[in-house]
Amino acid sequence: MATPAFEDLAETFAFLDDWEDRYRHVIDLGKAMPPLDDSFKVPALKVDGCASQVWLRPMIADGRFEFQGESDAMIVRGLIAVLHALYAGLPVAEVGRVDAPAELGRLGLNEHLSSQRSNGLRAMVERIRQTAAAAAQA
Template sequence: MSLPAAAETALHTFSQPISWEQRARLLMTWGEQLAPLSEDERSDTNQVSGCESQVWLVGAPHNGSWQFRAASDARLIRGLLALLLVRVNGLPAAELHSLDLADWFTQLGLARHLSPSRSNGLHAVLKRMAEIAGA
């Protein structure tokens, strides 16, 4: 399965041999690129349960695939969300359900830096995406 162009860019950027401090700064930079959610979108309905940080997620179908937007109160989490979004945006609902999240973050060189709670939170976001998409 081919990757969306933005995911290819992320993979190229994060697969460079850089230190964790550099990766963390890069993550925060990617997080700053997230489109902001409105106050209405930051509702309890759109909040993802299972995350230690506050995370909100909205999604809509677009030409047979899905487009998601997300926000968080935590800078590193925003970066991780940005990397998740570049991987999933444009996928049909069925592919959301079968996405190997651990493999994606391993390819990016970030898996070993994800605490169990962050990893669980990202899985909760992906699960919520599949629910929104009806997968």
């Protein structure tokens, strides 16, 4: 299960021939994201387990999951944008049903990220899943 935005992203990745083009595209996605206001760069929104600094600000509206995020590393900003395409707009009850490793695997990210970046990506996914699960139970 993936959002239409993620399906569009997966189609774009399918047309990019090599990892360097995909890597540049991920960075461009990060550059296109609106910055997170400094008032939200607080310990409660910081994601542990990432080599770089990462903040995710969840927002639940009308039972749907949304978030803003930022990182001090360009590739990680791009990964946040990829996760945004994967999760934003989903009903909170559906967020936990997304098979993030499989969906991200469609982009070829698993083979090309360092172990630190992979661990950070998993930490971001886990934060998203926990936040949505808590909102679904509220």
